[in-house]
Structure formats: C-alpha cells, structure tokens
Amino acid sequence: xxxxxxxxxxxxxxxxxxxxxxxxxxxxxxxxxxxxxxxxxxxxxxxxxxxxxxxxxxxxxxxxxxxxxxxxxxxxxxxxxxxxxxxxxxxxxxxxxxxxxxxxxxxxxxxxxxxxxxxxxxxxxxxxxxxxxxxxxxxxxxxxxxxxxxxxxxxxxxxxxxxxxxxxxxxxxxxxxxxxxxxxxxxxxxxxxxxxxxxxxxxxxxxxxxxxxxxxxxxxxxxxxxxxxxxxxxxxxxxxxxxxxxxxxxxxxxxxxxxxxxxxxxxxxxxxxxxxxxxxxxxxxxxxxxxxxxxxxxxxxxxxxxxxxxxxxxxxxxxxxxxxxxxxxxxxx
Amino acid sequence: xxxxxxxxxxxxxxxxxxxxxxxxxxxxxxxxxxxxxxxxxxxxxxxxxxxxxxxxxxxxxxxxxxxxxxxxxxxxxxxxxxxxxxxxxxxxxxxxxxxxxxxxxxxxxxxxxxxxxxxxxxxxxxxxxxxxxxxxxxxxxxxxxxxxxxxxxxxxxxxxxxxxxxxxxxxxxxxxxxxxxxxxxxxxxxxxxxxxxxxxxxxxxxxxxxxxxxxxxxxxxxxxxxxxxxxxxxxx
Numbered sequence: 001x002x003x004x005x006x007x008x009x010x011x012x013x014x015x016x017x018x019x020x021x022x023x024x025x026x027x028x029x030x031x032x033x034x035x036x037x038x039x040x041x042x043x044x045x046x047x048x049x050x051x052x053x054x055x056x057x058x059x060x061x062x063x064x065x066x067x068x069x070x071x072x073x074x075x076x077x078x079x080x081x082x083x084x085x086x087x088x089x090x091x092x093x094x095x096x097x098x099x100x101x102x103x104x105x106x107x108x109x110x111x112x113x114x115x116x117x118x119x120x121x122x123x124x125x126x127x128x129x130x131x132x133x134x135x136x137x138x139x140x141x142x143x144x145x146x147x148x149x150x151x152x153x154x155x156x157x158x159x160x161x162x163x164x165x166x167x168x169x170x171x172x173x174x175x176x177x178x179x180x181x182x183x184x185x186x187x188x189x190x191x192x193x194x195x196x197x198x199x200x201x202x203x204x205x206x207x208x209x210x211x212x213x214x215x216x217x218x219x220x221x222x223x224x225x226x227x228x229x230x231x232x233x234x235x236x237x238x239x240x241x242x243x244x245x246x247x248x249x250x251x252x253x254x255x256x257x258x259x260x261x262x263x264x265x266x267x268x269x270x271x272x273x274x275x276x277x278x279x280x281x282x283x284x285x286x287x288x289x290x291x292x293x294x295x296x297x298x299x300x301x302x303x304x305x306x307x308x309x310x311x312x313x314x315x316x317x318x319x320x321x322x323x324x325x326x327x328x329x330x331x332x333x
Numbered sequence: 334x335x336x337x338x339x340x341x342x343x344x345x346x347x348x349x350x351x352x353x354x355x356x357x358x359x360x361x362x363x364x365x366x367x368x369x370x371x372x373x374x375x376x377x378x379x380x381x382x383x384x385x386x387x388x389x390x391x392x393x394x395x396x397x398x399x400x401x402x403x404x405x406x407x408x409x410x411x412x413x414x415x416x417x418x419x420x421x422x423x424x425x426x427x428x429x430x431x432x433x434x435x436x437x438x439x440x441x442x443x444x445x446x447x448x449x450x451x452x453x454x455x456x457x458x459x460x461x462x463x464x465x466x467x468x469x470x471x472x473x474x475x476x477x478x479x480x481x482x483x484x485x486x487x488x489x490x491x492x493x494x495x496x497x498x499x500x501x502x503x504x505x506x507x508x509x510x511x512x513x514x515x516x517x518x519x520x521x522x523x524x525x526x527x528x529x530x531x532x533x534x535x536x537x538x539x540x541x542x543x544x545x546x547x548x549x550x551x552x553x554x555x556x557x558x559x560x561x562x563x564x565x566x567x568x569x
Binding site: 190193194196197200201203204205206207208209210 | 407408411412417419422423424425426427428432435436437439440482
C-alpha cells in the first residue's frame with residue numbers, strides 16, 4: 001500500500017496544485033503570446049490587467065452577494081466574470097487608443113512599446129489599488145471541496161489523504177473550455193485566420209485586405225478576456241492581492257517564452273511546464289521518499305518556496321541560451 | 334489606337350530625396366506578358382512597386398482599364414483588379430496552403446471555391462499539399478502558393494517581382510509555363526526578372542530599364558535578337 005500512498009501524496013501535493021496553477025499561467029501566457037504575435041511587443045501590463053479585471057469581478061461579486069444572488073455550489077464570481085471581462089475590455093481598448101496606437105502609427109521599435117506598457121502597468125497597478133485596496137481578499141464562496149481528505153480516506157482506506165478543491169476543478173474545466181474555444185476560433189473562423197495571417201506576415205495581410213486595426217482590437221478583446229479569466233481563477237484558487245498579480249508576470253512570461261512567443265499552443269504547454277517545475281522543485285519530497293522506503297532526516301526540498309521565482313528565471317535563461325525560439329518554434333525574442 | 338489595359342506613364346519618384354525612377358513608362362495589353370529586365374539597381378522592382386502604389390510618384394500617372402489610379406493605396410488597387418506577388422515574404426508560413434489561398438480571397442464576399450479549384454488545377458503540386466503549412470514547402474512550391482494567393486482575387490493584372498529568384502532551373506521553366514497559362518486566361522502579367530534571357534523568351538513585350546528610365550522597348554524576341562541588347566545586358 002505504500003506505493004499507493006506515495007502516488008496519492010504526489011497527486012495531492014504536486015500534480016493537482018501544479019495543474020491548477022499551470023492552467024492559470026497558461027491562460028495568462030496565451031494573452032501575452034497573442035499580444036506579442038499581433039502587436040509585436042511583450043506586454044508588461046498583462047499581470048496588472050489581470051489584477052484590475054479581478055478587482056472588478058470581486059466588486060461585482062460583492063454586489064451580487066448583497067442582492068442575494070449566488071450560484072449554489074459554484075463561486076458567485078463565475079457569474080460576475082462576464083461583467084468583469086466587458087469592463088476590462090473597455091479599459092484595455094481605451095488604453096490601446098490612448099497609448100499604443102500612437103506608437104503603432106509611428107511604427108516604433110518594439111522596445112518603445114514595451115516601455116510604454118511598463119508605464120501602463122504602473123498606472124493600472126495604482127488604479128487597482130485605488131479601486132479595491134492592497135489587502136488580501138478572499139472571494140470564493142459556494143462549496144469548498146469536490147473531494148475532501150476525510151471523504152477520500154473513508155472511500156479508499158489509505159492513510160494518505162487527497163483533496164480536490166472546487167476552485168481547482170473549476171480552473172481546469174474553464175481553462176480547457178477557453179483553450180478549446182480559442183483554438184477553434186483561430187483555426188476555423190475567418191477573423192481568427194485573419195489574426196494568424198497578420199501575425200505571420202503583416203505586409204501580406206495588409207495586401208490581402210485585412211484591416212490591421214480590426215485585428216488589433218480583436219486581439220485586445222481576447223487578451224482581456226483571457227487575462228480576467230486567469231486572474232479570477234487564480235484569485236479563487238489562492239487569494240486576491242494586487243502585488244501577487246504583479247509577481248505572477250514573471251512565470252507567465254517564462255511560460256510564453258518556453259512555448260515560443262507568438263505560438264498559442266506553446267503558451268499552454270509552457271504554462272504547465274513552468275508550474276510543474278516550480279511545484280516539483282519547491283515541494284519537500286521526504287514523505288514520498290519515506291513511503292518508498294528511503295528514510296532521511298532532510299526535507300528533500302530542492303528550493304525553499306520563497307525562491308520559487310528563481311525557477312522561472314532558470315527556465316527562462318536555459319531556453320534563451322539553448323532554444324531562443326522556444327519549444328514550439330515561436331518568434332525569437 | 335485604344336488605350337492599353339495598364340498604362341504607367343513618365344513615372345518619376347523614389348523613396349527619399351533622390352529619384353530612382355526617371356521617366357519610366359510601362360504599358361501592358363490585356364492577356365499580354367510584359368517583362369522588365371535590366372542591370373542591378375536599374376529600378377526594376379521600384380518601377381513595379383510604383384505601379385502598385387507602394388511608392389509615391391512625384392510625376393507621372395498610372396491608369397488601369399482607362400481609370401486613373403495614381404492616388405490609390407495598394408489595398409485599393411487590389412480591389413481594382415491588381416494582384417501583386419512580392420519577391421520575398423510572399424506567403425503565410427504557419428498557415429496551410431488552403432488557408433493561404435483563403436486569405437488571398439479575404440476581400441471577396443462571394444463563394445471562392447471555384448477560384449481555389451482553378452488554382453489547384455494550375456498548380457497540382459501544391460494541391461496535394463493543401464493541408465500542409467506553406468512554410469514547410471520547397472522554394473518552388475512556395476512561389477506557386479504565392480502566385481495562387483494573388484490569383485484568388487481574380488485579378489486582371491498580375492504583378493510578379495522576380496518569381497524565379499532562388500529556385501532551380503527546372504522549377505523556373507515550370508513556373509514560366511504556369512505564368513504563360515495564366516496569361517492565356519486573359520490576365521495581363523507584369524513581371525520583373527533576373528533571368529532575363531528566359532523571361533524575354535516568353536515575353537510579349539520587354540522593357541530594358543537603365544537608371545530608372547526605358548532604354549529599349551520591343552517584343553521579347555526582338556530584344557533577344559538585338560545584338561546591342563545581347564552584348565550589354567544578356568552577356569553575349
């Protein structure tokens with residue numbers, strides 16, 4: 001039974017949390033990679049777009065809760081999500097018109113757009129703090145567990161427990177649906193193909209009669225929807241804190257670069273690669289080693305959790321050194 | 334005499350201060366193949382880009398089917414019936430052959446499946462690879478996709494900027510055969526070519542440009558037979 005216990009422990013402490021976290025990173029990285037593919041710059045404001053959108057979702061959630069509206073076992077935030085996406089889209093389109101369009105018309109170098117996005121990041125960050133404050137906010141309501149540790153022990157008779165939280169299952173389901181819808185849109189629809197064509201060859205897309213401003217608007221809308229969804233799922237799974245959304249930018253960038261910037265499939269794969277590496281490196285493996293018959297005094301933890309961002313850095317450096325176009329052959333940085 | 338289908342007259346202009354085109358004139362009749370040849374830096378590609386509106390003309394005019402289109406953007410000229418195949422970066426590499434053709438037909442709201450079938454009939458080699466990414470094809474097949482993409486708008490004038498650059502001689506002959514077939518359907522062709530001798534062999538009319546101006550203009554055969562042209566531009 002020890003091997004079974006070890007497997008359950010791995011599932012409970014590594015696979016499930018990493019899968020949920022990976023899905024959140026994947027959604028974030030999809031937004032970054034789409035912006036990169038179409039607008040040709042790395043959007044530093046993406047993390048704070050996630051934060052701003054999530055803040056709006058929380059406000060709407062509170063409003064719905066005050067009105068007594070809920071989704072039963074599912075978090076009310078799910079109901080607030082479309083409203084949050086719509087409001088964030090308006091803001092993001094406004095920012096594009098006020099800031100990025102100017103540089104796009106001037107055909108500025110990508111680095112100038114990147115710097116502009118750093119400015120946008122600071123403003124959005126301040127705006128979010130102003131709107132909702134800097135404190136940690138928990139906004140998950142409804143049922144907490146799909147499978148709780150006690151239930152699992154009772155079912156299986158194993159000493160090791162396993163839990164699956166509603167927010168984790170929800171993250172995986174929503175991410176799967178979002179990816180399915182996005183890839184279907186990109187591969188089947190006329191507008192989606194126009195986006196890919198524009199990403200592939202801007203000049204030829206122009207010659208073919210594709211309107212670049214429409215492609216750009218569509219890209220911002222999709223990126224905003226993905227960002228708010230990712231931010232809300234991340235907030236439901238952990239908690240909402242503005243600063244955490246600024247920090248999550250690094251693993252998101254790592255994910256999109258690992259997968260190959262501009263390649264949506266790569267962004268999804270990259271999200272899971274970064275998440276699994278981060279969790280596997282920071283998890284203390286002693287308990288699992290003990291189940292398998294290796295008793296040690298050490299924690300068998302390669303890196304303390306405070307240093308988890310180092311994992312993203314290392315992945316970034318390795319990829320940039322050995323395969324700058326990423327695993328799925330995106331554009332080189 | 335009736336006005337030629339395309340008439341680009343006395344074009345002067347360039348990218349910066351200095352003019353590259355110094356009074357260049359190009360005309361093409363319906364269904365004709367016109368070839369622009371000349372030494373490096375003669376302004377061959379620039380002349381074609383001027384016809385397509387990618388370059389601001391200081392002087393001169395471009396008329397298509399009797400209509401003055403000098404002030405139109407390249408996109409507007411596509412709608413007027415011009416098709417342009419750039420020399421490089423002329424396909425969408427991560428999209429399939431079929432998607433490339435679809436994007437070529439982006440401005441069309443009607444059913445373009447029959448045009449796509451015509452392109453596939455013209456280029457059987459790429460028809461077999463319609464589900465494959467265009468970037469994975471060989472150089473010659475990519476050129477075929479590029480020409481096919483431009484044909485999807487059913488242009489009346491097809492412009493090709495060095496279509497045979499970087500392809501093998503066998504593929505070049507094959508491409509020229511296809512271009513003749515396209516012209517037989519009534520589409521006018523304006524083409525810039527490095528392989529002057531082979532291109533002039535299929536040309537109804539040839540333009541030899543030097544320093545942005547017309548030096549010799551005659552039928553392809555006549556230019557090939559002209560000892561002066563042979564000695565100076567065709568290497569004997």
